[in-house]
Amino acid sequence: MKPIKVGLLGFGTVGTGVVRIVEGHQEDLQRQTGAPIEVAKVLVRDLEKQRNLRISSDLVTANPWEVIRNPEIDVVVEVMGGIEPTKGYILEALEQGKHVVTANKDLMALHGPEILAKAAEKGCDVFYEASVAGGIPIIRTLIEGFSSDRITKIMGIVNGTTNYILSKMSQEGADYAEVLAEAQKLGYAESDPTSDVEGLDAARKMTILATLGFHSKVALSDVSVKGISNVSKEDILYGKKLGYEVKLLGIAERKDDSISVSVQPTMVKMSHPLATVNGVFNAVYVYGEAVGETMFYGPGAGELPTATSVVADLVRVGKNMGLGVAGRSGLMAYKEKKLKSDEEIASKFYILLHVADKAGVLHKITEVFSDQDVSLESVFQQPNPAIPQAEIIIITHNAIQASMNKVLKQFETLDVIHEIKSVYRVEG
């Protein structure tokens, strides 16, 4: 039986996991694909690096063309990351008639349509399950499981690093910088963790999910993004007091055929299932008109969970090769895209203010809200000897962003408000 020969681009956290699973689960994989899967070549950047090799050192190269233009190789698995030179390598591999499996959300969010078009032209498969929510099979769920439904909302905790940080801050009062270093050590973070903590990694994943869920070409630039680097211990503490957990939430909604996609720290009501997702775990909540509410949960990053998705994609390629049906993974983005402006988006809001600790302050603040027709769900005030001022924590009822912006603008003119510390969207 002719083996399915695989060339790996990258042999870091995910690449090592791929080799481990291909080796450890070989018999089961072979039963499904009908042929053995063989890692034939592995590209790395630095040949001198100390590695725990599970393959013959002869297979390791620093020359990309030994993988991409190797006539023996059937499938290129891209787990090196980044946009360039990676995009060029993938396009060349497709040009050479090779199928591609990738974990690269940066690339798929920015250039997915171009890569998928090239694959369709060449009759090759491109699968990218690991690119969103590492070990959760959410991409094939959207493409296949919900092909009969109309999805109207996708809400996700789709970044493992930030969820790990926020959970440790909430549960153990841990220090932000220390937990980030831990997440890096555990192999969860991107090579530049700024894209994790500033929300860009989650925005890339939401771009992919929204494109698949709404059948419209959502661009990364359509996503409004805010990360967690300014989330304070205070926010987490006060959120808890009021019954909320702070989560970095991606929210994609379609209403009256207009789409909005955002990523931001959000107060999630503790009774909502997303509030209970902790550590490196991810979860994606999907609402379909026919199916109603669904939720998918699992590890969002890490060596073996991510590699599970990569190897599952490899099995799919192997099956398609056997059946002669490769090359049909094109992007089904057939709907015109209409974007909703941020100003029109309605939600509840959490606001933390530092104010003068004197009579009449609360009255002035509530007056501003009523001027803008924003009603309040709860207001909580306490002195804070550390500042020394008072802190006011407010949760509003549903209000559109435009009204909230006007409230915040008016707050800036009130001398009793010393600082608007935080403003977050509230869900649940």
Ligand SMILES: NC(=O)C1=CN([C@@H]2O[C@H](COP(=O)(O)OP(=O)(O)OC[C@H]3O[C@@H](n4cnc5c(N)ncnc54)[C@H](OP(=O)(O)O)[C@@H]3O)[C@@H](O)[C@H]2O)C=CC1
């Ligand atoms: N880690 C995770 O949990 C997850 C990662 N991903 C995605 O998977 C991909 C890989 O991530 P991860 O394994 O963590 O990354 P690592 O940094 O651990 O590994 C990257 C590998 O690619 C090689 N490499 C990088 N750039 C080049 C280059 N220009 N030429 C040749 N080789 C190169 C590196 O070589 P060398 O070893 O010599 O440095 C290394 O072996 C990324 O796209 C990431 O976003 C997706 C889901 C989860």
Ligand SMILES: N[C@@H](CC=O)C(=O)O
């Ligand atoms: N850095 C990413 C890795 C998986 O995509 C994360 O933390 O989720």
Ligand code: NA
């Ligand atoms: Na996935």
